Every structure is written in structure tokens, then in C-alpha cells.
Amino acid sequence: MDRQQAPDITVLGAGIIGISCAVQLQAKGLKVAVIDRVAPGDATSHGNAGVFAVCGCIPVATPGFLWTVPKLLLDPHGPLSLPAGYLPQLAGWGTRFALNTRMKRFEHISSALNPLLQNATELHLAQARMAGADAYAKASPYFYLYKDEAAFQNDKLAWQRRRHFGIEYDILRGDEIRQREASISPEFNYVVALKHHGFSPNPGKLVKALADHFVRQGGEFITGEVVKFNFRDNQPSEVVTDRGIYPLDKVVLAGGAWSAKLAAQLGHEVPLESERGYHIELPKPGIELATPIMFSAGKLVATPMENGIRFAGLVEFGGLKADPNYDFCDRLLHHAKTLFPGINTEDPIKWMGHRPSITDSLPVIGQCPRHANVYYAFGHQHMGLTMAPRTGRIISDLVTSGQSDIDLSPYRIDRF
Numbered sequence: 001m002d003r004q005q006a007p008d009i010t011v012l013g014a015g016i017i018g019i020s021c022a023v024q025l026q027a028k029g030l031k032v033a034v035i036d037r038v039a040p041g042d043a044t045s046h047g048n049a050g051v052f053a054v055c056g057c058i059p060v061a062t063p064g065f066l067w068t069v070p071k072l073l074l075d076p077h078g079p080l081s082l083p084a085g086y087l088p089q090l091a092g093w094g095t096r097f098a099l100n101t102r103m104k105r106f107e108h109i110s111s112a113l114n115p116l117l118q119n120a121t122e123l124h125l126a127q128a129r130m131a132g133a134d135a136y137a138k139a140s141p142y143f144y145l146y147k148d149e150a151a152f153q154n155d156k157l158a159w160q161r162r163r164h165f166g167i168e169y170d171i172l173r174g175d176e177i178r179q180r181e182a183s184i185s186p187e188f189n190y191v192v193a194l195k196h197h198g199f200s201p202n203p204g205k206l207v208k209a210l211a212d213h214f215v216r217q218g219g220e221f222i223t224g225e226v227v228k229f230n231f232r233d234n235q236p237s238e239v240v241t242d243r244g245i246y247p248l249d250k251v252v253l254a255g256g257a258w259s260a261k262l263a264a265q266l267g268h269e270v271p272l273e274s275e276r277g278y279h280i281e282l283p284k285p286g287i288e289l290a291t292p293i294m295f296s297a298g299k300l301v302a303t304p305m306e307n308g309i310r311f312a313g314l315v316e317f318g319g320l321k322a323d324p325n326y327d328f329c330d331r332l333l334h335h336a337k338t339l340f341p342g343i344n345t346e347d348p349i350k351w352m353g354h355r356p357s358i359t360d361s362l363p364v365i366g367q368c369p370r371h372a373n374v375y376y377a378f379g380h381q382h383m384g385l386t387m388a389p390r391t392g393r394i395i396s397d398l399v400t401s402g403q404s405d406i407d408l409s410p411y412r413i414d415r416f
């Protein structure tokens with residue numbers, strides 16, 4: 001149904017980023033609509049590992065990462081897949097990504113990621129409480145699991161950087177680990193137990209609960225595929241969907257991995273790529289797990305979920321259109337058994353989603369330099385769940401006061 005009267009602001013995208021923006025804009029008294037082609041939280045925000053990764057300031061593009069790529073690709077249980085057919089499309093993105101592995105860039109990127117991650121747990125708990133969604137956001141430690149201290153030392157640069165930002169942790173060794181999580185294999189004897197972290201036992205339902213609150217408070221959810229903008233006086237004045245045309249006052253683009261096409265219509269080319277990630281969820285694991293665990297060697301996370309244990313990770317470059325390759329999930333199953341020898345892997349549920357990844361691992365957040373009524377909130381790569389309430393706060397501050405409490409220059413859309 002077409003309408004005459006625009007809400008104060010329209011959010012395009014109902015993932016954790018778009019819905020966090022919507023609830024926080026609404027909390028500041030604005031009339032807000034959200035448009036998505038699927039139900040809130042049904043895309044990438046449904047299947048992530050659920051961790052509020054306050055420690056997530058280390059981008060994949062670390063110095064030295066490129067040297068590890070051949071080994072990662074050849075390892076039959078490795079976390080990376082780069083189908084040959086997709087290489088031509090990835091060449092430009094890959095080159096720019098590679099340039100970001102230089103030490104100076106790494107320092108800049110981690111420094112710019114950190115303010116978006118700080119206090120993420122508190123912000124999530126507060127946002128969930130506001131929406132009556134407390135059951136879907138929990139405070140918890142977060143474990144980084146290593147075989148031994150030597151393996152931990154291989155990640156020295158990352159841990160130095162985290163310490164530099166004041167990220168707090170304890171070290172657990174040997175049996176101390178099994179006292180906390182009895183099911184972890186005795187092969188693993190070194191854990192970094194991060195403090196002030198948290199997780200969602202059902203990240204998809206977290207988004208849905210926030211969206212339900214948003215609608216109860218008078219927000220409008222519109223189903224539709226956004227096709228393009230119409231412009232008046234050099235401003236986007238209408239959004240055209242496959243189901244109708246909606247007038248715009250202000251607009252937030254929060255379309256996750258699908259945002260580049262709409263950003264291009266607004267005059268900005270953004271090097272955004274999907275890092276396809278997978279999970280398996282084991283509904284009858286037969287073991288107990290209380291703490292989310294990053295298994296460093298396999299680069300995957302095991303999280304205690306409402307309906308079992310979820311193992312999430314892997315990076316596959318294959319774009320937005322290709323079907324999921326669920327055989328890739330066998331690698332997650334392999335690691336699940338290595339980590340927890342007693343686990344029951346029957347009836348795994350398999351899922352694939354699109355991490356919205358920009359070549360410098362930083363999101364685009366802020367007001368559009370070309371069109372003053374446009375705001376951007378996309379490209380949160382591996383850390384979108386963690387960064388969502390902070391992003392929502394930044395956007396709501398910008399829209400209502402024109403200001404933010406942090407320097408937004410690293411996230412500008414015209415930085416490329």
C-alpha cells in the first residue's frame with residue numbers, strides 16, 4: 001500500500017543493525033518505519049555465533065595473514081574456501097584487503113574497531129531489557145581455547161593489542177579448564193578467559209523480540225524488496241519497493257551484505273563483499289556447555305544456545321547469489337568432535353549467512369556527505385552483533401543532535 005505521509009525516519013534492513021537503529025531512534029521519540037524483504041532477524045543476524053565479542057578489535061587482515069592463506073586453503077579442515085570460479089570477481093576486493101594487512105593499517109583498524117566494541121555487553125543487556133528481551137542477552141566470560149602456551153604465543157600480536165585497549169582476562173591451565181567446562185578435550189590446556197563478555201542464546205529471536213517491541217511502541221514494519229530511490233532536489237524522496245512506493249523524510253541504509261547496490265545509487269562505491277559463514281547446531285549434544293568458546297586453531301566458536309550447541313565459523317567467498325555449500329559444514333563437525341570428544345553430532349541443523357565485509361574491516365557508519373537525509377549503518381563484518389547497540393546509539397545521536405560521542409571519521413563512506 002502506498003502512503004502519503006513519511007515517518008520521521010525509515011530504516012532499510014531489519015537485521016540486528018537495522019533493528020537496533022530503529023529501537024534507539026524510536027526511544028528518542030521519532031516515528032520510525034523499517035523495511036525488509038524478510039522478517040526481522042531472518043538473514044545473517046539469525047545464525048551468527050551469538051557472542052558479544054568485546055575483544056573483537058583484531059581484524060582478519062592481521063600482519064602476516066597473507067602468508068597463512070595457502071595453508072588455510074589446503075587444510076581439508078581449514079576455515080577458508082575460495083572457489084576458483086569466484087576469483088575474478090574477488091580480485092579487486094582481495095587486493096585492497098591485502099593492503100590492509102600492513103602494520104600501520106592494522107593499528108589504525110584495530111583502534112577504530114575498539115570504540116564500537118567497548119561496553120557491548122552492557123549496551124546489549126540494556127537494549128534487551130528495554131524491549132523485554134532479557135532472555136536473549138546474557139553476560140558471560142568468553143573463552144579462547146589453545147592446545148598449549150606455545151599456540152597462544154602464536155597469537156601474541158593480537159593479545160598485545162587487546163591488552164593495549166585494556167581488555168581484561170585470566171589464564172586457565174590444565175584441570176582448571178575442565179573444572180569450568182567439563183566436556184572440553186584434555187588435549188587443550190590453555191584458555192584465555194575474557195571478562196565482561198556475553199552472548200545471545202538465540203540471536204535471531206533477539207532481533208525478533210526487539211522488533212516486536214518496536215512495533216508495540218508504534219513502529220511500522222513494512223515487508224518489501226527495496227529496488228531503488230526516487231530523488232527530488234538531489235535528495236532521495238521516495239523508496240521504491242516491489243510492493244509499493246514509500247515517501248522518505250530521513251533514511252538509514254542498514255542492508256548488511258546487500259547494501260552496496262543502494263549505496264551506489266546514492267553516489268558511493270563501497271568495496272563490500274559477502275564473507276559467507278556457516279553454522280551447525282546440534283540439538284541433542286549430550287554434553288553441557290555454559291560458556292561460549294573460540295577454538296583458535298579451527299577459527300570457530302561453540303556457543304550454548306537455547307536449542308543445543310552451535311558451532312559457527314568458516315569463510316567462503318562465493319557472493320550473494322550462489323547456493324550454500326553445506327558439505328563445507330563437515331569441517332565444523334570435525335572440530336566439534338575434536339573439542340568435545342563426548343558430543344553427540346546427530347541431526348545437525350545447517351545454516352549459511354553473509355557477513356558484510358569491507359576491505360578495511362571497518363563498517364560504514366554516519367551521515368551521507370552527498371545527501372543530508374541519508375545515514376549509513378552497514379558493513380559490520382564478523383562483529384555486527386557485538387557492534388549493533390553502539391551503532392544504533394551513534395545513528396540515533398546523529399539524527400537527533402547531529403553529533404556523536406566518538407570520532408566517526410574512520411567509518412566515513414567516502415574513505416575509499
Ligand SMILES: Cc1cc2nc3c(=O)[nH]c(=O)nc-3n(C[C@H](O)[C@H](O)[C@H](O)COP(=O)(O)OP(=O)(O)OC[C@H]3O[C@@H](n4cnc5c(N)ncnc54)[C@H](O)[C@@H]3O)c2cc1C
Nearest residue numbers: 013015017044045048049051226255256277383384385386
Ligand atoms: C557464521 C557467522 C558467525 C558470526 N558470529 C558473530 C558473533 O559471534 N558475534 C558478532 O558480533 N557477529 C557475528 N557474526 C557477524 C554478524 O552476524 C553480522 O555482522 C550481522 O548479523 C550483520 O547484521 P546486519 O543487520 O548488518 O545484516 P543482516 O542480518 O544480514 O540484515 C540485513 C537485512 O537487510 C535486508 N535487505 C538488504 N537489502 C535489502 C533490499 N534491497 N530490500 C529489502 N531488504 C533488504 C536483508 O533482507 C536483511 O534482513 C557472525 C556471522 C556469521 C556468518
